[in-house]
Amino acid sequence: MTWVSAAAVGEATDVSGEPAVCEPEKIRMREWVEPSALPDRLFEPSATVLRAGRQELALPDVDAHCYQLG
Incomplete structure (x- = not known):
């Protein structure tokens, strides 16, 4: 199953x-x-969102793809 957040x-x-x-x-x-x-x-989706905006945080690895905007 695929999830989109x-x-x-x-x-x-x-x-x-x-x-x-x-x-x-x-x-x-x-x-x-x-x-x-x-x-x-x-x-896991929350960790992915936090990682996109706060790379300095120590967060668990999750299997996700982030599209950079801007």
């Missing part, structure tokens, strides 16, 4: 509020974390 990477400088789980049957929790405090296990 689309995402945009940016930097938020003024974030407030608490992330909310809107689909509890699909996701257990959401939380804000500093890039230096990412959990050891990440959803």
